[in-house]
Amino acid sequence: MSFEPWQWTLLVVGAAVAGFSKTGIPGTSILFVAIFPNIIPARQATGVVLPLLVLADLFAFFVYRKNLQWRRVGTLMPWALAGVLLGWWALGLVNDAQMSRVIGAILAVMLALHLWRQRGQADEAARHAPAWFAPVMGLFAGLTTMMANAAGPVMALYLLAMRLNKLEFLGTGAAFFLVINWIKVPFMVHLGLINMESFKLNLWLFPAVAAGALLGRPVVERVNQRMFESVVLVLAALAIVKLLVF
Incomplete structure (x- = not known):
């Protein structure tokens, strides 16, 4: 692969x-999810991004x-594995544009579901999700991560619904x-990707990945819990708009 200097910078x-x-901040993943498919074809970009x-x-x-x-x-993993298998099968059937729309629609449903569950609920009540919630979120997490490395917003919505503090959120994710x-x-x-x-x-x-990872902990320690959750939700919503519109 050969790139122009500005492409290397991005x-x-x-x-x-x-x-x-x-x-x-987990939701910042929207930036690299947006960058790579605009420089490398979307299907090939999934293979570059995964390592x-x-x-x-x-x-x-x-x-x-x-x-x-x-x-x-452990609760999510069996369902996520089923989603990975479903995504592997689906990658051979859909093109890049269709893939983005499908994932964007799934995430939009997940965001709406999260906001509906949180409306007027106390923290303790929100912590007790219905029995179907983890299987559905796990399945969609596996599907979206296999199709476009885009499970970040799905996991963000699941972990927010579980009312984890910011360090538990990051560690569990x-x-x-x-x-x-x-x-x-x-x-x-x-798949050859x-x-x-x-x-x-x-x-x-790889060195750029390491530099970004080392920067994360000092930043998150300076962000309070409410701001952390608000930023994650806003960035998840932006990721959905990007997938559906662009």
């Missing part, structure tokens, strides 16, 4: 944001390993994605 920024989104996310997940897991809730991860992204690698290799050419690009971008 790729480096996107890689740094990938790292920062895992250890800092960057795997590295960022490792950083985030190490930083927040004492804050995660394994029970939340890091553990979930560390597992699910490694599981996705063989599927991406099988991860190959030697894409991995060479990853090697150039």
Whole structure:
């Protein structure tokens, strides 16, 4: 792959944001989700982005390993694996534009559901989700992460609904994605989306991922819980608009 200097600049920024989104403010992932498909075709971009996310997940897991809730991860994982299989099948049937619209529509439904559940509910009541909530969110998380590495907003809505504090939010999300992204690698290799050419690009971008990940914890420590949740919701909504409109 060959790029112009301005394209390299955007790729480096996107890689740094990938790292920062895992250890800092999760919704900032909208930036790299927007950057890569505008420089690399959307399907190929999924194969380039995945190894960057795997590295960022490792950083985030190490930083927040004492804050995660394994029970939340275990509840989602079987359903997320089913979603990964569904997404693997769907990648062979839809084009880039259709893929974006489908994912955007799924996320819009998830956001509306989250806002509906939170309306007028006390924190303790909101913590007790209906039995179908985790399976649905897990399935959609697996589907969207396989199709476009775009499960961030799905997980954000799930973790916000569980009323986790910001460190538990980041730790639990890091553990979930560390597992699910490694599981996705063989599927991406099988589809030809991860190959030697894409991995060479990853090697150039790995230092930017590490720099962004190291910046995240100091930033998040300076953000209070209410602001953290508000920013995550706003960025999730922007991600939905981007997928549906652009």
